[in-house]
Amino acid sequence: MEEKRILIVEDSPTMRQLCAFAFRSLKNVKVVEAMDGMDGLRKISSDHFDLVLIDINMPVMDGLKLIRMIREDETLVQPPIVVITTEGSSEDRARALALGANEYLTKPIQANRVVSVARELLDKG
Amino acid sequence: MNDETESERIRGEEVLALFARGAEFTAELLQENERLRRELMHFRDEQSTVAQNPVEWEKLRVELVNRIESIEAEYVSVRERLEQVEAENSHFAERYIEIEEENNNLANLYVASYQLHTSLELDEVLGIVKEIAINLIGAATFAIYTVDDPSSELGVVAWEGDDIGRFPRFEIGVGPMGEALRREESVFPDDVEQDGGDIPLVCIPLVVQGNPIGGIAIFSLLDHKDGFSDLDRELFSLLGGHAATAIFASRLYAMSERKLNTIQGFIDLLAD
Numbered sequence: 276m277e278e279k280r281i282l283i284v285e286d287s288p289t290m291r292q293l294c295a296f297a298f299r300s301l302k303n304v305k306v307v308e309a310m311d312g313m314d315g316l317r318k319i320s321s322d323h324f325d326l327v328l329i330d331i332n333m334p335v336m337d338g339l340k341l342i343r344m345i346r347e348d349e350t351l352v353q354p355p356i357v358v359i360t361t362e363g364s365s366e367d368r369a370r371a372l373a374l375g376a377n378e379y380l381t382k383p384i385q386a387n388r389v390v391s392v393a394r395e396l397l398d399k400g
Numbered sequence: 401m402n403d404e405t406e407s408e409r410i411r412g413e414e415v416l417a418l419f420a421r422g423a424e425f426t427a428e429l430l431q432e433n434e435r436l437r438r439e440l441m442h443f444r445d446e447q448s449t450v451a452q453n454p455v456e457w458e459k460l461r462v463e464l465v466n467r468i469e470s471i472e473a474e475y476v477s478v479r480e481r482l483e484q485v486e487a488e489n490s491h492f493a494e495r496y497i498e499i500e501e502e503n504n505n506l507a508n509l510y511v512a513s514y515q516l517h518t519s520l521e522l523d524e525v526l527g528i529v530k531e532i533a534i535n536l537i538g539a540a541t542f543a544i545y546t547v548d549d550p551s552s553e554l555g556v557v558a559w560e561g562d563d564i565g566r567f568p569r570f571e572i573g574v575g576p577m578g579e580a581l582r583r584e585e586s587v588f589p590d591d592v593e594q595d596g597g598d599i600p601l602v603c604i605p606l607v608v609q610g611n612p613i614g615g616i617a618i619f620s621l622l623d624h625k626d627g628f629s630d631l632d633r634e635l636f637s638l639l640g641g642h643a644a645t646a647i648f649a650s651r652l653y654a655m656s657e658r659k660l661n662t663i664q665g666f667i668d669l670l671a672d
Contacts, residue, residue, distance in 0.1 A: 287531045287534075287535050288515060288518075288528075288531070289511055289512065289515045289528065289531045289532060289535055289536065290531070290535050292511045292514065292515065293507060293508065293511045293535075293536075296507050296510070296511060297507060361534060361535070361538075361540075361622055363622055363623050363624030363625075364623065364624075381622075381624050382534070382535050382536075382538060382622070383508075383535060383536050383537060383538045383625070385504050386503070386504045386507045386508070387500050387501075387503070387504050
């Protein structure tokens with residue numbers, strides 16, 4: 276079975292660890308972490324990912340800008356994107372989905388919810 | 401004339417063929433009818449024979465009744481077993497959901513306690529406490545207090561969601577924070593203004609070996625969060641213990657670093 280690669284772009288070490296811990300229940304998955312939007316962009320540009328989790332409020336480059344840059348880059352194999360954020364309004368959700376996010380989850384998150392969304396998007400891929 | 405005769409002949413042959421097929425089909429039907437009639441007569445004869453012999457009739461009746469009862473009993477047993485299996489499945493499904501929720505909670509608690517002990521720098525520890533409050537609890541406006549030794553007041557050392565001036569000072573033994581420190585457990589004051597007044601939604605005491613070292617007061621939650629869950633209450637307990645220890649340890653570390661630097665400075669002077 277081919278290994279699936281997941282990128283977590285999140286400035287909070289607590290959240291990165293929680294998501295990585297949750298993904299331990301998925302078989303044959305490698306998790307890579309990025310500390311902010313710029314770090315995330317560098318990693319996506321240099322490697323292939325089957326799924327990307329992105330926080331919105333991050334230093335250096337925020338999540339919405341990162342999503343826009345990913346979706347506008349035609350040289351990239353476009354991964355599914357899951358937003359995980361404290362911004363819970365329907366406008367924030369609509370904005371992220373309009374930019375190209377596939378799913379929008381609000382914090383505090385349940386680990387099993389993240390896993391089930393990830394599993395669904397990885398299986399579709 | 402010859403063409404007309406030929407076509408009439410062909411037509412005549414076709415009609416004859418049709419009649420022949422019809423006759424064949426009728427013969428088949430008659431045969432089938434005869435067979436069914438014979439079967440029916442056979443069953444009637446059998447029934448008549450059994451009916452005429454009361455013993456045979458009774459035997460057949462008892463046999464049929466026993467067979468019916470046996471099938472009914474089997475049906476009841478299968479139905480009971482099915483209900484049992486359905487109840488077990490439902491129980492397993494509920495248990496699975498409970499276990500999954502428990503796993504979620506344990507994951508949150510594990511990550512929170514792990515992160516709290518990854519640093520001895522006070523600023524980093526306070527940053528981690530803030531992350532836990534925002535990302536795992538869903539707090540929007542909150543402040544972390546430590547005890548100011550001379551005055552026995554609690555002063556703000558870290559905050560989120562508003563200007564520092566907006567957060568009230570607390571006194572040990574007074575108000576909801578004082579009550580939380582006295583009880584050494586989280587306190588949820590009544591009559592709370594949900595949009596973040598001066599009365600916190602919850603006061604979480606930070607206590608190390610019975611000594612109050614500070615507290616966390618949450619004044620408002622993220623808009624989409626409806627109140628505190630059981631997991632949140634578990635996180636409050638965790639913060640009360642582990643965050644307290646982490647903050648205490650980081651202050652000790654800072655103090656020992658300063659002393660070490662002072663001693664090193666003296667040694668360097670003496671060496672000169």
